[in-house]
Amino acid sequence: MWGRLLFDWKRWKTMAKRKLSGSDIVIQSLVDAGVDTIFGYPGGAVLPIYDALFKQNRLKHVLVRQEGGAVHMAEGYARSTGKLGVVLVTSGPGATNAVTGLTDALMDSIPVLCLTGQVPTHLIGNDAFQEADTTGITRPCTKHNYLVRDVNKLGQIMQEAMHVARSGRPGPVVIDLPKDVLINEAPYESGKKPAVKHKTYRPQIKGDNAKIREAVELIAKAKRPLFYCGGGVVNSGPRGSKLLTEFVRMTGYPITLTLMGLGAFPATDKKFLGMVGMHGTYESNLAMHDCDVMINIGARFDDRVTGLISEFSPGSKKIHVDIDPSSINKNVAVDVPIVGDCASVLAEMIKVWKETKPRKDAKAINSWWGQIDKWRKRDCLGYRQSKDIIKPQYALERLQALTKDRDTYITTEVGQHQMWAAQYMKFNKPNRWMTSGGLGTMGYGFPAAIGVQMAHPKATVIDVAGEASFQMNIQEMSTAVQYRLPVKVFILNNEYMGMVRQWQELLYGGRYSESYTASLPDFVKLAESYGAVGLRATKPSEVDDVINEMLSNDQFTIADIAIDKGENCFPMIPSGAPHNEMLLGPEDEAEKPVSEEGMVLV
Amino acid sequence: MEPIERHTIAVLVDNEAGVLARVIGLFSGRGYNIESLTVAEVDPDSAVSRITVVTSGTPMIIEQIKAQLDRLVPVHRISDLTDGGASVERELALVKVRGSGNKRVEALRIADIFRARAIDSTNNSFVFEISGSTEKLDAFINLMRTLGLVEISRTGAVAIARGAKGI
Ligand SMILES: Cc1cc2nc3c(=O)[nH]c(=O)nc-3n(C[C@H](O)[C@H](O)[C@H](O)COP(=O)(O)OP(=O)(O)OC[C@H]3O[C@@H](n4cnc5c(N)ncnc54)[C@H](O)[C@@H]3O)c2cc1C
Ligand SMILES: Cc1ncc(C[n+]2csc(CCOP(=O)(O)OP(=O)(O)O)c2C)c(N)n1
Ligand SMILES: [Mg+2]
Numbered sequence: 001m002w003g004r005l006l007f008d009w010k011r012w013k014t015m016a017k018r019k020l021s022g023s024d025i026v027i028q029s030l031v032d033a034g035v036d037t038i039f040g041y042p043g044g045a046v047l048p049i050y051d052a053l054f055k056q057n058r059l060k061h062v063l064v065r066q067e068g069g070a071v072h073m074a075e076g077y078a079r080s081t082g083k084l085g086v087v088l089v090t091s092g093p094g095a096t097n098a099v100t101g102l103t104d105a106l107m108d109s110i111p112v113l114c115l116t117g118q119v120p121t122h123l124i125g126n127d128a129f130q131e132a133d134t135t136g137i138t139r140p141c142t143k144h145n146y147l148v149r150d151v152n153k154l155g156q157i158m159q160e161a162m163h164v165a166r167s168g169r170p171g172p173v174v175i176d177l178p179k180d181v182l183i184n185e186a187p188y189e190s191g192k193k194p195a196v197k198h199k200t201y202r203p204q205i206k207g208d209n210a211k212i213r214e215a216v217e218l219i220a221k222a223k224r225p226l227f228y229c230g231g232g233v234v235n236s237g238p239r240g241s242k243l244l245t246e247f248v249r250m251t252g253y254p255i256t257l258t259l260m261g262l263g264a265f266p267a268t269d270k271k272f273l274g275m276v277g278m279h280g281t282y283e284s285n286l287a288m289h290d291c292d293v294m295i296n297i298g299a300r301f302d303d304r305v306t307g308l309i310s311e312f313s314p315g316s317k318k319i320h321v322d323i324d325p326s327s328i329n330k331n332v333a334v335d336v337p338i339v340g341d342c343a344s345v346l347a348e349m350i351k352v353w354k355e356t357k358p359r360k361d362a363k364a365i366n367s368w369w370g371q372i373d374k375w376r377k378r379d380c381l382g383y384r385q386s387k388d389i390i391k392p393q394y395a396l397e398r399l400q401a402l403t404k405d406r407d408t409y410i411t412t413e414v415g416q417h418q419m420w421a422a423q424y425m426k427f428n429k430p431n432r433w434m435t436s437g438g439l440g441t442m443g444y445g446f447p448a449a450i451g452v453q454m455a456h457p458k459a460t461v462i463d464v465a466g467e468a469s470f471q472m473n474i475q476e477m478s479t480a481v482q483y484r485l486p487v488k489v490f491i492l493n494n495e496y497m498g499m500v501r502q503w504q505e506l507l508y509g510g511r512y513s514e515s516y517t518a519s520l521p522d523f524v525k526l527a528e529s530y531g532a533v534g535l536r537a538t539k540p541s542e543v544d545d546v547i548n549e550m551l552s553n554d555q556f557t558i559a560d561i562a563i564d565k566g567e568n569c570f571p572m573i574p575s576g577a578p579h580n581e582m583l584l585g586p587e588d589e590a591e592k593p594v595s596e597e598g599m600v601l602v
Numbered sequence: 603m604e605p606i607e608r609h610t611i612a613v614l615v616d617n618e619a620g621v622l623a624r625v626i627g628l629f630s631g632r633g634y635n636i637e638s639l640t641v642a643e644v645d646p647d648s649a650v651s652r653i654t655v656v657t658s659g660t661p662m663i664i665e666q667i668k669a670q671l672d673r674l675v676p677v678h679r680i681s682d683l684t685d686g687g688a689s690v691e692r693e694l695a696l697v698k699v700r701g702s703g704n705k706r707v708e709a710l711r712i713a714d715i716f717r718a719r720a721i722d723s724t725n726n727s728f729v730f731e732i733s734g735s736t737e738k739l740d741a742f743i744n745l746m747r748t749l750g751l752v753e754i755s756r757t758g759a760v761a762i763a764r765g766a767k768g769i
Contacts, residue, residue, distance in 0.1 A: 135620060136620075136623070139620065139623060139624060139627055140627055140631050143675070144674075144675040145620075147619065147620075164675060198675075199616075199678075200616060200675060200676055200677060200678045201675045324669075324673065325669045325672065325673070326666060326669035326670050326672075326673050328669070329662060329665055329666070330666055330669075333662065
């Protein structure tokens with residue numbers, strides 16, 4: 001064993017001095033940065049990298065079936081681990097296929113590095129075969145991008161790009177690699193790299209102390225406080241969630257989370273009011289509307305959350321903690337802005353709270369909780385159970401009940417099923433919930449689940465899917481089977497683009513234009529044709545059996561759950577309405593027609 | 603509605619490929635105004651360029667523009683010259699005027715008042731060089747319209763803070 005180590009050391013020493021090809025530099029940089037898995041698809045421009053991959057065994061490459069799938073896999077991998085997700089695609093169509101995923105990662109602040117092949121430098125600009133202006137195309141959908149023209153700069157750019165993708169507000173970064181750069185050689189120093197000190201890019205981690213004290217004072221004096229927290233807490237790592245939980249429990253105040261924040265605070269804690277926003281709970285939205293101090297930590301006042309801006313939480317003082325100064329005062333003007341990392345600022349807030357030992361207004365806080373409990377009694381997530389038809393809510397309640405003691409990760413596609421999953425699945429830890437929030441990309445969930453499963457081979461990974469969304473990246477079944485990934489696709493099959501159908505019902509007089517998904521495949525046979533497992537439930541009494549069978553096998557499985565085709569997702573705040581004008585169920589829908597102003601909004 | 607303000611913002615950037623496209627793409631992508639934009643390298647040793655952009659919007663939008671600019675990776679620093687105390691702002695224009703007789707004499711006379719220099723002349727034309735505030739250039743160009751204005755080339759504003767302190 002010592003002999004081997006010694007040998008490796010020697011090899012490393014010589015490597016350290018050696019000249020490497022651009023391709024080897026790419027791979028060595030990834031290895032040096034601790035990357036172990038990449039998701040990709042080959043093509044002419046990246047053949048040198050694929051050749052270098054062939055000759056090594058430290059990076060695992062997952063061969064996808066379409067580049068769009070690769071980026072979502074990297075997103076799922078990244079979101080479930082807190083690590084960087086890495087993608088490798090060829091020039092031209094390979095790069096353009098990656099664009100949706102890059103935009104998705106930008107909107108949801110997911111750290112992704114996407115390596116794209118490019119035609120050789122001397123051909124750039126000539127409309128060469130499979131040439132696309134990749135840096136031009138991806139400029140608005142990446143945090144930053146690079147075109148490498150000189151192999152001598154490659155090592156430095158790789159390191160810088162990974163730093164930019166991971167630090168501050170995370171996001172996707174593209175490195176465009178002309179083929180000659182991959183073939184040319186340059187000296188590369190292997191081994192652990194010192195932390196990057198970038199000359200212009202220095203995100204602010206520590207919050208301003210005076211502002212933090214001001215915030216804590218405001219929090220302490222609140223009569224109707226509410227924590228409103230989001231994806232930023234998840235981005236700041238498990239420590240961020242731990243500190244948030246500690247601080248919320250210290251104050252005893254209620255908390256609501258955005259779609260992206262689910263899991264940042266334990267869902268089973270009484271202080272959690274459920275999700276906020278368009279399909280959030282009644283109690284969360286009314287608390288947002290009526291609170292006097294709003295403590296926003298790592299959420300970005302998205303329009304799905306604020307509803308009508310002019311009537312958004314009109315009476316509250318607002319504290320906003322965000323690492324990105326451009327998120328502050330963008331949609332909503334706030335009173336105490338704090339630029340910094342959630343974990344760092346929360347640690348400071350806790351320190352100041354302990355130090356100042358503030359006296360809360362116990363009486364006011366008690367009556368605030370009294371009010372909240374009244375709102376809770378409306379039981380806004382209640383639904384009418386049926387004997388013959390599977391209600392989507394029921395299917396998810398059962399999924400929650402039967403998975404809660406397992407090591408479970410949930411991803412979703414986009415639509416009603418996504419909102420139901422957000423409402424009925426309970427997340428007590430961060431990084432367990434992967435969904436496309438900002439871009440709302442149908443086809444995200446299945447490849448994302450594959451990425452999650454790659455990172456957590458032993459865990460239970462379930463894509464809660466709609467039958468329409470699943471078809472957007474259905475080709476990745478082949479990937480799941482090839483790598484023997486026991487991913488579960490749990491289809492809430494309503495034969496409709498349900499979310500579209502719901503809007504058509506509410507806003508367009510029930511004219512269901514092109515929202516029915518005709519000619520659906522038989523998902524059971526489809527799974528079987530890949531050598532995987534297909535299951536179906538058509539009656540409520542079959543749901544548990546199907547879930548249990550799905551969970552007990554260790555194969556890629558599709559569970560096709562035939563749900564009520566006409567079910568709508570409630571509660572719902574129609575676009576352009578304030579929080580206190582929620583539709584709670586089918587009864588409200590007729591009474592409160594959506595305003596004309598709301599019609600132009602999405 | 604909040605009032606619309608006009609702001610001149612200086613942006614120091616790494617002079618690397620695509621940096622101008624990033625800045626311009628940010629403005630067009632997010633629907634911000636560009637009234638004028640100038641750019642040139644100001645420090646060849648460290649390859650730093652200075653962009654001066656004149657924009658307009660509500661105070662909240664102006665703040666957003668600055669935050670968005672600051673977020674671009676190759677941006678070193680931004681400075682709002684409209685907010686940050688007194689500054690001087692200049693623009694340069696080349697103005698071609700064609701005419702003869704009285705109009706030609708009148709054009710020269712006005713140029714003199716505006717301290718514009720004729721840097722090219724033929725029997726029936728002048729090219730004037732004029733610098734100053736944007737308003738001054740506007741006024742001069744307006745007067746030339748009736749005197750045979752043919753063509754205008756303007757740089758857009760450049761600006762710098764007054765006093766001894768650097769950006
Ligand atoms: C069909 C559909 C319906 C939807 N309905 C809802 C709904 O009802 N309710 C809802 O909430 N959402 C809903 N969404 C999602 C919504 O569109 C947004 O994606 C979501 O609200 C944004 O979540 P967030 O505010 O937590 O921000 P994120 O997008 O997670 O952004 C995180 C914020 O935190 C900051 N940040 C990042 N890292 C850090 C750090 N380390 N420290 C500090 N700050 C950091 C970022 O700068 C950013 O401002 C829906 C989406 C779809 C597709
Ligand atoms: C790529 C893409 N195209 C279109 C949309 C618009 N859209 C949002 S939800 C939805 C329907 C989704 O249907 P399904 O996957 O069956 O989910 P359901 O709503 O029925 O649960 C559509 C078309 C989208 N979000 N993404
Ligand atoms: Mg559907």
